[in-house]
Amino acid sequence: MNHPPQAGRRPRIAIAGIGIESSAYAAHRAGYRDFPVLEGTAVLDRYPFLAPGSELREGATWIGVLVTKAIPGGQVLAGVYEDLRDRIVAGLREVVAEGPLDAVYLDIHGAMSVVGMTDAEGDLVAAVRDAVGPEPLIAAPMDLHGNISERFFHEVDLPTCFRMAPHEDAWETRERSARDLLAWIGRDDRPVRAWVRVPILLAGEQTSTRVEPARSLYGRIPAVTGRAGVTDASIWIGYAWADEPRCHASVIVTGDDEAMVAASAEELAEALWDVREEFEFVGPTGSLDEAIDAALAHRAAGRARPYLISDSGDNPGAGGSGDVTWTLTRVLERADLVGSHDGVPRPAHDLPLTYVASVFDADAIGELCQRQVGDAVDVTVGARVDDRVSGPVRVRGILHGLYTDPVAGRVAVIRAGGVHAIVTEFRKAFHATDDFARLGLDPGEADLIITKIGYLEPTLHEVAQGWTLALTPGPVDQDIARLAHERIERPMFPFDDFETAPRLRAEVAGSGAERGSR
Template structure:
């Protein structure tokens, strides 16, 4: 079987100020940077991404892989028209030039919005379908946070979504989607499909499959497949997307339409019934530090971890806001560390002055937030780094990150990881590369909403979610939506969206 492989991933926060241009895809930002042709096989040999699982499947099934292009960028505002058209154009042109194909495997996200179109994945699938025709099956691996359109589902033959958040099963999802594609190519039989939309959004911090109720919602998917469904997926949706397709969806495949409908209805009903269980506690910055100190005085071992969820770069944050840093300094906390604070100027100053020097610094701050000025203080330059690290935890899964000139700055009892480039703090190596042993700290603050749990939960005494000022509101109801589908509730038991009056 000759199968074309391509990937194009972006999770778009339509409220973010910084678009994803071609340079963002070249940088990667935690993903494999832009890679083309034969170089793709080596690039995906030992990382946790959907295309990695597809390559493993290809070896098992004996496929001839026709690699086209891979591109992924850290979440941000819209993909620019130029970047979308260049990458999508390379995908389509490459597939068109590939010669006869038995199938196409697409590694996509599901929540890509470009400057000139709402449904990035739907447009990619439509263009690929035009090239390969109606008979060549197309399979896709997708992120759990996909805002999936019905047009996309109708264009591809089969899809599979992640079942974990933190996403530790990205490669496994690629393997599963590729297995479905192999079955389609060999039997030449398209399965029946069912698509359902659900009625409310959930803040991403509480979509975690490590905690209830999401854990039981995803556990049911394998059970439904054991009972006869061919494949099932639940997409929680990425809330920070002001488009009509924003929101959760259930998708199921079966040998018959009745089987597909039955599975999709079951997933949708279970999601609706979990509404009350998605409500959970969050803290202000000062309250989170106070609660952490209370927990540290009690039984248990390991650090308390505070998620700085409203500045999560995995959802459009800038990884530079200072609300939690100020709270740590004000409370005179000992044995604390916070990261990443992306501040190229502070990192460059540290490298210019040298290790062991104490000097005045202006650290972090987001100019788009009036109450988030840089922290101005004396700091000890404790460690310097070139920013090269190997993120070996379950989420990054072996990805090599290039964070540029970096430093550990010590302010009293608080260590600050300052970098030049952005990536979500989701791996313990992102503390270790500047000399901080996360296991030995009393309190850790991470610029992440959920992905950090994969590597940090095993050492955590407790995990708290804090809402410091940041560009990514925790509660979707706080976002200024104008284009959602009418009636979609903006949070569990929250208000329903109604188009603003003109």
């Protein structure tokens, strides 16, 4: 039973969370540097909808405990995760000791992997529940590429996730979660939630809501949430580059009408299953060479620039290591991009202006920062963390520029013919036009931009005059069959054939519901 606050007392809500999307196939390991920590009032400042004087801010006493978000990467070092988790637990215990706690707003991703652990978010929410006790509600806004486990489902009262990929509704989702949480705090009962596990595991680039069938599938959600007795409905596509039993699609519907909640969850799960074979990549695909050839043909035809190529196999935005050199190595071997060279590449003004982002290598940056802009340089770059698909690459050219970036640290741009290769001190995803502009590289002037990304994030999508999703190798390989998952539940689409449709029945938990299958 959820006990509402006594009359005259504002609800007390603690905010906490650890967020990262972790590829089990990346050599990178996430450590303290990957997790900038916010505590106290800095936590509240993170959320625009909790600005001083706002309706939500005034509706409760919001208490910042600890929130940290990392860019996607490899598995989290166990000691780092345990320290961050324990700091959250200690902070929550202090909040409870200071007075009644009504709820926890747990801001997470849903696809965190920790070295030596299965179901990291399940571990985190169990620790949170142990710290605050059974009464406070727990809300969890998440990425739709998160994975739901049995333990997680039974501990979180109000889970929800994004409804767009790319995630243009991320802050809208977090605000919706906060509003729903505040509305439920004032009630005597707890949310009923129904969960359907759907045996589908697909790459994110095959499930973008920009195209069908995901666009129409997610388009069904508002009608469901408009039903009497329903608070929220969410579809998790899941995260394909982890290897745990919880890696699969999920549907969760919450509300106060058990029959409606369960029926709605099953309806959405059936709709997802029915379109499973319709999912395709969000854009035209090809090999790297095919993508470059298409870009050069685009240029030769006099079409507008830039042409975008996604180096999808090492996309840091999906958990790539970030220093895989496979693509840069092949770009530098193409005379139609770098020109002929005999030691140091000679500039060729008729070559396409090409940006290649990026490879991180602190040692190479240290060497390059000893030189002057305009110097001829010869440096070995990359594959210090992840050398499984390609080794370090030799980059010979002119030092075009040296910069600093709040995420990437020191940054060097090396020009080899028409190619401008970006080398960073630390991992960084070049997923927005501003990422290039900060280095004095105008995306609108480039003929070709090759960047470690999957589907194009909004500003790159807006400027792209042509695009190929290059199916390159790496820790977030789009050909997920090549990853050889060992711990996912089987059968699973598209790995297995289904002679009959799976039994997509809801498991129900919450107020008045038995824990178990219906």
